[in-house]
Amino acid sequence: MSKVFPGQRKISAPLATRAIFFIAGMTIGLWAALVPFVQQRTGAEAHQLGGLLLCLGAGSLVSMSGSGPLIGRFGCRAVILAASALFCLLLPVLATANTLWLLGCALFIFGMGMGLTDVAMNVQAAMVEQMSGRPLMSGFHCLWSIGGVAGSAGSALLFSAGFSPLAGTLVAIIITALVLLLLAPGLLKVGNHDTATTPTRSGFRPGLTLILLALMTMLSFLAEGAVIDWSGIFMTTERGLDVRNAGWGFAVFSVAMSLLRFSGDFVVQRLGRKAVLVGGGILAMAGYLLVVLAPGWLLSLCGFAVIGIGAANIVPVLVTLAGQDKSLPVNMSVAMVTTLGYFGVLGGPALLGWIAHYSNLYVAFTLLAVSFGLIALAGLKLRYQDDRDNGHSGQKSIVEK
The missing domain is CATH 1.20.1250.20 (MFS general substrate transporter like domains)
Known part of the structure; x- marks a missing residue:
């Protein structure tokens, strides 16, 4: 039986899915490496830093809560690309902002991008796994862990070599842009299996x-x-x-x-x-x-x-x-x-x-x-x-x- 993935042409859908998990993990790893610079640059106390991190989590929860209908309407590919563009735009702000209010706003929007990416890539992963007919999910999540190590360790190496936080984020943005440019055709154009319906209609209740x-x-x-x-x-x-x-x-x-x-x-x-x-x-x-x-x-x-x-x-x-x-x-x-x-x-x-x-x-x-x-x-x-x-x-x- 031939398996055809929506939106897939010459790019493997499983490969594109692995790449998105890696990019998401790498971005989180990069942010973890930026936190000490943020604290040093702003002079934030522990409780203020905790408040900033809460902004990140709040943004993620807000976007996750409304992500299902968005993915159903626009598909995994569009949501992942839009969310990736969002957090790429915010990374330089996180690397340079020196006021707490600006960082809080940036982290909230950054969290929204990460939350949308997290849900959309898991929807993509679930659909690709189902259509492939074999277990793939653990491997996808493994790439997130590897990306996290690459983001944090790679950032540490760049910073140790004299790169500024802004330069480090620009390297991450270039990597993300190249990966998305090459592998975006492997992302699914749809966001659910029932392409004839829109999952925002009333009547859906979780079992x-x-x-x-x-x-x-x-x-x-x-x-x-x-x-x-x-x-x-x-x-x-x-x-x-x-x-x-x-x-x-x-x-x-x-x-x-x-x-x-x-x-x-x-x-x-x-x-x-x-x-x-x-x-x-x-x-x-x-x-x-x-x-x-x-x-x-x-x-x-x-x-x-x-x-x-x-x-x-x-x-x-x-x-x-x-x-x-x-x-x-x-x-x-x-x-x-x-x-x-x-x-x-x-x-x-x-x-x-x-x-x-x-x-x-x-x-x-x-x-x-x-x-x-x-x-x-x-x-x-x-x-x-x-x-x-x-x-x-x-x-x-x-x-x-």
Whole structure:
């Protein structure tokens, strides 16, 4: 059977999808490298910097909330290109602005571009995976992680070589423009499988399965985000590591997650999505319990690695399942899942801080172990298309008319 992707000519749709995930990760990595320059240039205090980061998150949530209908009307290609142009225009502002109000406005709009890109590329990924007939989602998300490393490490090398923040952002913009120019034909012109309808009409209601998938995604993002924000504090305050070594918990988590995502599509094809989701939840739960119960820092580091192994392919599988859900068009279902997941990323660290304040980090991390246990239990109750057709997803192809 010939598989034809909408808008695809000589450019591979999977290749274009991987490129967009890489670009999105690279942009976030670049922003992470710019944060110290922003603080130095503006003299922002910690609470002011937190407010700026909140502007970024708020912009992302605003655009994500309305992204589904936009993608359905204009298609993945148009939304991704417009959003990419938006954050490319804002990068030089982030690199040079020296007032907090200008940075706040720029970060809000930058966040809108990143939010639109995040949803649109996941819709593109879900459709391409379904039409290809084989697991691809973990590989797409792996490219986001690789892009993040490339953006942060590449920026650090450029800045160390004497490049200014503005020059570094211009390099990133040139790379983004070249990639989009070459690979844009591989992006899908449509935003859902039902090209004859517009997904903004009334009557669409998320089914219970889709709501469950969204809640599972939120829990997974919350528990993953906890490693970013709280692993260093846990390793220094509870395990006695020097503050200079505080980043090792997140480092081993990230390496383990990247390696497992790199091989995730093969694992899904061999074991099925149910085994990956349930087994991943159990492993991540065990990892958090090991972090909490380990008598020393070395075993706690091993626990963070186990969390990365278990959590690596949970979100990619959940996005795939959301794209297969029939209660909403794919652009709406993926937007719902990714948006609620982003709520977990933004609200999770604050919630854990509140829990730790009134108890301790042991209690907070134990609750995160429970959250992965709930994901595993919910995974047992879901229905999987790959249980019926050996990993081949439901949509066969969409022929460009």
